[in-house]
């Protein structure tokens with residue numbers, strides 16, 4: 001085991017981890033980032049770093065021997081297939097009643113996600129982070145997050161004419177014909193690159209169906225934004241394929257962090273121990289919650305308070321498809337990057353994205369991912385007999401989300417004389433209600449921590465990530481996670497260093 005002392009150790013390299021590491025390094029602090037996934041900087045045998053959605057391979061899934069595709073069926077037929085077990089990019093982590101999709105690798109969720117970069121409407125911010133001052137978020141930290149992440153809006157004139165957004169224009173038409181407000185959804189994808197893809201002058205990514213397993217071009221993941229700046233500081237060490245398994249007070253002060261180095265089949269090849277003055281949990285809502293619940297329950301961090309593991313929500317995610325008439329084709333070429341939304345939050349508690357079905361053939365289907373208001377919150381707990389952390393999610397809780405989504409799609413179906421697709425999630429199954437892409441909560445701000453992420457019970461331990469947010473952001477979460485981390489680390493640097 002290696003003996004080393006670091007001033008700041010960051011667990012995880014997603015949005016919150018990158019914000020934390022960059023700002024600490026810029027303040028002159030040496031930082032060690034620990035990431036259980038791969039670096040995703042080396043091409044595979046096909047010359048590409050990332051696999052395509054149409055041809056998932058070992059790179060696509062985290063330590064599974066069979067794919068678990070979010071849209072599991074096509075025309076009713078299951079489309080999952082066997083793949084070699086490998087430390088791939090997308091984790092379909094299964095808890096009782098819900099599959100939680102997460103990115104694995106240097107860049108976290110930014111590697112796999114759709115890049116939809118949405119700031120919640122200010123009038124709803126009170127239900128997102130009730131103890132945070134909206135003025136500082138909307139005047140300082142949301143603008144900072146949007147600028148660093150490279151968030152931009154599609155050119156509306158191009159949206160109106162390009163073949164690859166016909167599906168989104170159909171979505172807009174149907175929304176507006178039923179009286180729902182249509183909104184463009186900002187994204188971190190490089191729209192000029194996408195225009196060149198459409199013109200055939202550059203290698204295709206969004207227009208080749210790349211998403212979920214990484215984008216080889218076009219998308220500004222954290223690799224192109226925060227991580228570039230992090231490397232430029234020269235103060236940050238990043239260790240991929242290293243998993244934090246324990247954090248406990250060290251006898252001489254600070255914390256002893258236990259880290260398992262793994263190989264690409266997930267086997268532990270070395271166990272290391274690092275002493276860190278400060279430890280920042282940025283392992284994502286699930287990763288941070290699992291670590292803290294285990295450490296509290298097994299005696300490594302017994303003074304963590306009773307809020308640890310609580311307040312977890314799925315951001316009300318639910319998916320569905322609609323079958324259009326033959327005169328409403330959605331197009332055989334569909335950009336994998338969504339940019340159209342239907343905002344019915346005020347009236348129905350739903351923000352729905354018009355999502356692509358990039359199959360390469362005309363499907364006459366409209367597909368949607370809805371984010372809904374939901375009151376239900378689950379709790380993580382330590383299962384001593386099994387030696388793992390469980391989540392007490394109830395499948396029935398998704399009914400609230402389905403009902404909210406129906407406030408939009410029942411009305412559109414009635415207006416258009418259309419029906420739901422029943423072939424995308426099984427046979428005669430309308431709702432994709434078995435999953436979330438947006439895990440939030442488990443170490444809620446101002447409950448498990450103080451109002452800036454300092455864990456109660458231990459000085460020098462911080463939660464920085466989606467675990468702080470109590471279950472719902474009214475829109476896609478990563479801009480809020482980034483902005484909140486910017487807010488909290490600024491305070492921590494000013495007062496705790």
Ligand code: FDA
Pocket residue numbers: 011012013014015016017034035036037101102103104105106107108109110112113114115116117118212242243244245282283284285287288291437438439465466467476477478479481
């Ligand atoms: P994040 O999950 O990004 O990072 C945590 C990191 O910690 C991971 O890299 C993980 O491997 C690592 N880790 C965990 N445990 C560890 C341990 N014990 N030791 C070491 N490392 C560990 N959001 C959005 O706003 N717009 C969108 O379009 C989408 N779309 C989308 C699609 C899909 C398929 C997914 C899975 C997710 C999205 N999201 C999204 C959600 C978004 O990606 C997510 O909310 C953020 O990535 C969460 O950021 P965090 O910093 O909290 O953790």
